[in-house]
Amino acid sequence: MNSRCLLVLAAALGVAVAQESFKCPDDFGFYPHHVSCDKYWKCDNGVAELKTCGNGLAFDATDSKYLTENCDYLHNVECGERTQLEPPISTPHCQRLYGIFADETKCDVFWNCWNGEASRYQCSPGLAYDRESRVCMWADQVPECRNEEVANGFSCPAPGEVSNAGSFSRHAHPEDCRKYYICLEGVAREYGCPIGTVFKIGDADGTGNCEDPEDVPGCEDYYGDLDLKTIRKSELLAGLQQDGQTRATQPKQLKPRPQKEN
Known part of the structure; x- marks a missing residue:
């Protein structure tokens, strides 16, 4: 019984070694594993070494000359029949x-x-x-x-209620000077002006653009004491710090948008 078990174990180990064996086609190069998408073979002086990409990365095997060692996000790599991945x-x-x-x-x-x-x-x-x-x-x-809820309860005007006859219309947010709604085929979507600007209602119904706060009555002090001139525009538009944390882009206290008088 013990002899048979040893023979079975030896045979299993032999299969495992055979599956992991790889003969380098050239002295140097990087070659995809035959079944694992996140593994590859590195050949150096004809000696093969099995390598594993970081967890969540896969080996990019698009280089037909096999000279590129590149692990990319899984969703960027076409694995094909290389379906196995590390846990x-x-x-x-x-x-x-x-x-x-x-x-x-x-x-x-x-x-x-x-x-x-x-x-x-x-x-x-x-x-x-x-x-x-x-x-x-x-x-x-x-x-x-x-x-x-896409637009926080805002309802688009019925057809014919706005003079703007374009394919979509824009409408000011009732409370936030920076935000506005776009109505496209009757569906309202909330949007926001770039940091440093606010939404200005246009002369025609359903129109408007993002302008400097000083050009929008009632929204001049929207950004409070934030000195926009000392902050790089690219950082503001990105809204992110270098450490990946969200930058606070709203004023300390929102000022309600002034309502039109009847």
Whole structure:
């Protein structure tokens, strides 16, 4: 009985070694593993070494000359028949150590994970993160967010109620000078002007643009004592600090948008 067990064990080990064996086609190069998408072979002086990408990365085998050593996000790599992956290693907000992942509770938030460290990103107002395309889209176009209220109760005017005859119309937010609504085919979507500007109602119904606060009556002090001139415009538009944390872009106390007199 013991002899038979030893023979079976030896045979199994032999198969495992054969599966992991690799003969280098050339002295130097990087070659994909035959079944694992996150593994590859590194050949140096004809000697093969099995390498593994970071958890959540996969080996990019698009270099036909096999001279490039590149591990990329899983969603960027066409694995084909290389279907095996290392088990996930998760950290807070990260399903794997590397990758881009949607927030579990907020549709407009996603996380960029690098070696288990998660950086938070947030879509612009009215947008939501789409898990499949991995971009921010209109919230009503993202399946996971269709049941969420897109425009906080705002209803688009009925056809004929606005003089603007274009394909869409713009409407001021009733409380926040920076925000406004876009109505497209009767669906309202909340949006926001770039930091440093506010929404100015146009002369015609359903029109408007983002302008400097001093040019919008009632919204001159929207940004309070924030000195926009000393902050780089690129940082403001990104709305993110270098450490990935969301920069506070709202004033300390929102000033309600002034209402038109009848």
